[in-house]
Amino acid sequence: MGVMANSTTRVLCFGTQARNRAGCCDRMRTAGTEVVARVEPSGGPASCEAAPLYATAADAVRETGANAAFVDALPSAAADAMMEAVDAGLSLIVCKTRAVPARDMVKVINYVHGSTDLAGPRHHEDKIRLLGPGSGGVITPGAGMVGTLNVDVFSPGRVAIVARCDVLAEAAAAALTREGIGQSSCLVTSGALIVPTHLVDVLGMLEADPDTEVIVIIGGVGGDAEFAAAAFIEEAVTKPVVAYLPGRSAPPGINLGAHGDFASAKPNEMEEKAAALQDAGALIVSGTEEIAPAVAERL
Amino acid sequence: MRIHEYQSKQILSDFGVPVPPGKVATDPDEAAEIFAGLPGDAAVVKPQSYGFIPEGGRGESLARSAEEAAALARQMIGKRFGRDPLCRRPVTKVLLEQYVQAESSLYLAVVMDPSLVAPVMLASGAVPQHEPGAMPTEAVSREVIDPRFGTLSFQWRKVTAALGLDRSMVPQVTAVASGLYRAFIECECIEAEIGELGLTAERELVALEARMRFDTNALFRHHEIEALRDPAEFGETENTLREKWMRYVALAGRVGCVMTATGSALVMLDHLADVGARPGGILYLAGEESAEKAAYGITCLLREESFRAVIVEVPRDPEFAGRVVSGIRLALGDQATGKRVVVLAASDAARAAATGLGEVTDVLSAARSASEAAAAVGKS
Numbered sequence: 001m002g003v004m005a006n007s008t009t010r011v012l013c014f015g016t017q018a019r020n021r022a023g024c025c026d027r028m029r030t031a032g033t034e035v036v037a038r039v040e041p042s043g044g045p046a047s048c049e050a051a052p053l054y055a056t057a058a059d060a061v062r063e064t065g066a067n068a069a070f071v072d073a074l075p076s077a078a079a080d081a082m083m084e085a086v087d088a089g090l091s092l093i094v095c096k097t098r099a100v101p102a103r104d105m106v107k108v109i110n111y112v113h114g115s116t117d118l119a120g121p122r123h124h125e126d127k128i129r130l131l132g133p134g135s136g137g138v139i140t141p142g143a144g145m146v147g148t149l150n151v152d153v154f155s156p157g158r159v160a161i162v163a164r165c166d167v168l169a170e171a172a173a174a175a176l177t178r179e180g181i182g183q184s185s186c187l188v189t190s191g192a193l194i195v196p197t198h199l200v201d202v203l204g205m206l207e208a209d210p211d212t213e214v215i216v217i218i219g220g221v222g223g224d225a226e227f228a229a230a231a232f233i234e235e236a237v238t239k240p241v242v243a244y245l246p247g248r249s250a251p252p253g254i255n256l257g258a259h260g261d262f263a264s265a266k267p268n269e270m271e272e273k274a275a276a277l278q279d280a281g282a283l284i285v286s287g288t289e290e291i292a293p294a295v296a297e298r299l
Numbered sequence: 300m301r302i303h304e305y306q307s308k309q310i311l312s313d314f315g316v317p318v319p320p321g322k323v324a325t326d327p328d329e330a331a332e333i334f335a336g337l338p339g340d341a342a343v344v345k346p347q348s349y350g351f352i353p354e355g356g357r358g359e360s361l362a363r364s365a366e367e368a369a370a371l372a373r374q375m376i377g378k379r380f381g382r383d384p385l386c387r388r389p390v391t392k393v394l395l396e397q398y399v400q401a402e403s404s405l406y407l408a409v410v411m412d413p414s415l416v417a418p419v420m421l422a423s424g425a426v427p428q429h430e431p432g433a434m435p436t437e438a439v440s441r442e443v444i445d446p447r448f449g450t451l452s453f454q455w456r457k458v459t460a461a462l463g464l465d466r467s468m469v470p471q472v473t474a475v476a477s478g479l480y481r482a483f484i485e486c487e488c489i490e491a492e493i494g495e496l497g498l499t500a501e502r503e504l505v506a507l508e509a510r511m512r513f514d515t516n517a518l519f520r521h522h523e524i525e526a527l528r529d530p531a532e533f534g535e536t537e538n539t540l541r542e543k544w545m546r547y548v549a550l551a552g553r554v555g556c557v558m559t560a561t562g563s564a565l566v567m568l569d570h571l572a573d574v575g576a577r578p579g580g581i582l583y584l585a586g587e588e589s590a591e592k593a594a595y596g597i598t599c600l601l602r603e604e605s606f607r608a609v610i611v612e613v614p615r616d617p618e619f620a621g622r623v624v625s626g627i628r629l630a631l632g633d634q635a636t637g638k639r640v641v642v643l644a645a646s647d648a649a650r651a652a653a654t655g656l657g658e659v660t661d662v663l664s665a666a667r668s669a670s671e672a673a674a675a676v677g678k679s
Contacts, residue, residue: 023618102489110446165562254550
């Protein structure tokens, strides 16, 4: 059925700031997911004609049965859009917007926690999954997608990919597809400083996913997501894990991010992350081109 | 985003944190003049440079006369500080401030903790040993501040104790720590640090050493912070690119990289390291960038004198790839660069877009992967 996104997913879009505005909706539709409504945060221009416009997310959900949010608002409006999505009862939120201020993300994460921990008007039955900021989203090839991943490189199968960056997720998927190895799901978390959903949150879902046989992790510099993932793999993951950790040559202490603040590397960070994942039983590969052969051995 | 120490102290002072009286000089004569105007009979002279990290007296010096102040300023101005002197700019300013005799030195900082998703106040009764420019990880007490409630009164008593001070100091600590915290929150910092908080014989607290770093993503609502950016701290390439709001990371090597995502930049850096080449800077092209802007960016890197080669990544998205390839064409069309240009097209879509580029010029190499691109560049 896929993790997070499938054929029953109905997407509500919050703003579209990319040049290729209608393109996002087209990609989701090509992937098999209906884009049913849109809301323009902070009264922005009605830019995309791909779905009917609603005044509020609550209206849109009531009228269209939307069950997932795709946020591509301006950085100044992204946090509000994510919180409006939570308020409207949506439990899968993909934030494409990059460069969301850290203080805003702190607010969003607290808002999400408040709405799941306390029963009340914002009570959610499902755990809220928030990918981003700067996430390409989540795709289950052949079933659906919330996000902007390049549908062409994916093919249905039994390998799950979880990455911090959409470009490397696509590169890994393309390499697997080329070798005839399909994917069960592909999820992109975030390379930002303050992140609501980490690798470890996703690993539990993939372990439980009956369609996934092998898990591919693509890590990155900064933060401790890979260490937490290693501890979790040791404890709770039975499926084979292949990990690629680019960034061992990233100069420490320098923010290398493409957009605004991004976690920077510590000395020897990637070596330590690789060692932790290896000790937990993961196979470490040193390039996207090595992923497919490593996965093929484990299928 | 970083700022100078004197700017950090000015902000902290605005939030009620006591700092020594001081002023910035850009030449030795001005330094002598400022010395004469400062209270007390001695002054500390400190170079103002983003790369300069005070490590217990190195680089900062005591002046007991106007002549000494001028001599110290003369020594410091023009010097380069920092881990990687190649991407650090020569010092253009020095801070002169009244010398404050401290009985003991304490440490206080606020950082954003990504795993707790909350600000944390770090406090210690001594200045902890830590990596230059980084936050200490040990030997400090951590007071987590719940972002929903902000600081609570009892936390100031805990911070006072963590600083090794007795209850009589709670009012002074509250003034300094709450000022530091409010500055951190209101200016949207990632880190705000009083690296040396002096305790004087009169039992007063003074911030002797301060450093602030801001959330770049929040600058759109902090034009007052953006205005503190000192262009003298950046190279010409970086400043030229910033004029067009393009993201550039200056590094110390000789290979320029034009990338479309952080992930591909990390991969490129690893492969460059494998062949012994060092990246000199990474320019990021955003997905909505026009061909003209891409050309502008690539041209800036081709003009950077310290570079011997430039790698340009063609992205997977066909439309974006088309604009990047047009950008390469435009950038190479009107000039002889003398630099090797490597076009990295790792996907089929990128290769399709890049077809025909080879006819433009003979300095071009085509690479199908980051490792091929690194090999084409070769060792620095």
